Amino acid sequence: MIYIGCHLSVTDGYEAMGKTMVEFGGNTFAFFTRNPRGGKTKEITREDASALNELLKKEQFGPLVAHGSYTMNLCSAKPETRDNGFDMLKQDLQRMEMIPGNYYNFHPGAHTGQGVETGIRQIAEALNRVMTPEMHTTVLLETMAGKGSEIGGTFEELAEIIRLVACKDKIGVCFDTCHTWDAGYDLVNDFDRVLKRFDEVIGLERLMAVHFNDSKNPCGSHKDRHEKLGEGYLGPETMKKIAQHTALAGKPFILETPNDDEGYRKEIGIVKDWFR
Numbered sequence: 634m635i636y637i638g639c640h641l642s643v644t645d646g647y648e649a650m651g652k653t654m655v656e657f658g659g660n661t662f663a664f665f666t667r668n669p670r671g672g673k674t675k676e677i678t679r680e681d682a683s684a685l686n687e688l689l690k691k692e693q694f695g696p697l698v699a700h701g702s703y704t705m706n707l708c709s710a711k712p713e714t715r716d717n718g719f720d721m722l723k724q725d726l727q728r729m730e731m732i733p734g735n736y737y738n739f740h741p742g743a744h745t746g747q748g749v750e751t752g753i754r755q756i757a758e759a760l761n762r763v764m765t766p767e768m769h770t771t772v773l774l775e776t777m778a779g780k781g782s783e784i785g786g787t788f789e790e791l792a793e794i795i796r797l798v799a800c801k802d803k804i805g806v807c808f809d810t811c812h813t814w815d816a817g818y819d820l821v822n823d824f825d826r827v828l829k830r831f832d833e834v835i836g837l838e839r840l841m842a843v844h845f846n847d848s849k850n851p852c853g854s855h856k857d858r859h860e861k862l863g864e865g866y867l868g869p870e871t872m873k874k875i876a877q878h879t880a881l882a883g884k885p886f887i888l889e890t891p892n893d894d895e896g897y898r899k900e901i902g903i904v905k906d907w908f909r
Contacts (some may be wrong), residue, residue, distance in 0.1 A: 635694030635876060637845075637904045638662035639888040639897040643675040647732065648684035651692070651801045657894070659901045661695040661885040666725040666737070669703050674724070682731035695885045697732065698773070698807065701725055701739030707750035707759040707771070708742040708784065710797075717756065723763050726770055733769030736842055736885075738807040741774050741785040741794065752784045757797035764800040773807040773841055778815035778857035788834040795835065805841035810875060811860070812844070814867060815824070817853035821871045824906045828880055837880055845886040845904075847872060861890045862900050873907050 638659035641650040654662045667674040689697070705718040729737050744752030764772060774794060779786020784794075791806055796806050808831070814820050818827045831837060846858070847865030849858035863869030875888060888900055 809844035
């Protein structure tokens with residue numbers, strides 16, 4: 634058994650997303666907490682949140698993986714951008730408390746010339762201002778492709794953020810297969826060694842979720858271009874090997890492949906067939 638799903642639109646509300654994923658045949662999903670390219674949010678009502686929570690229990694869903702806006706940058710060289718990002722983070726985590734026990738994933742950010750060390754410190758400082766032992770959401774840092782000045786293209790950078798975060802039991806990592814491959818980690822020929830390195834640097838206990846994507850580019854390209862399952866440089870055998878790996882058992886797998894609804898239904902079916 635695997636928890637498998639895809640990104641869904643929050644336009645029609647939270648319970649509607651759960652019903653859509655049941656129709657798709659999945660048992661987890663991701664959604665943007667606000668417009669991925671801007672700051673506008675879809676408000677959540679207690680009634681809608683309660684209805685979704687009941688549906689998740691009834692259908693035995695795995696954890697959901699909410700996603701912060703792409704425009705949220707906690708380590709920009711511009712103070713106003715950092716402040717805006719912090720406000721997004723704070724508001725998003727407050728809303729996530731209405732659907733407790735799930736994950737909030739975000740791209741760590743780009744230091745825009747300040748340097749990696751400064752960027753890491755600013756990200757950790759922002760997290761320490763909002764994360765509390767009482768919160769019911771686990772914050773996930775996403776593995777990145779390492780393009781430009783973005784932080785998270787190495788396991789070491791993520792490990793350093795985690796080291797500086799006080800609420801260690803509330804933070805983990807979302808392992809994006811496309812990003813990690815594009816960053817230079819060879820998932821095709823040496824996936825076991827990649828996981829061993831992750832364990833040595835970060836700890837496998839912090840690998841909470843997987844963004845399950847093939848890549849349009851070769852290993853180490855630092856491009857971040859997702860491809861449909863089995864149609865990119867990772868290929869079908871590697872994708873199957875990753876999904877079936879015992880170290881990832883029970884983790885939610887989220888498809889971010891370039892698909893329409895029918896394409897996601899198909900890919901969810903393909904992944905489920907690997908476990909029959």
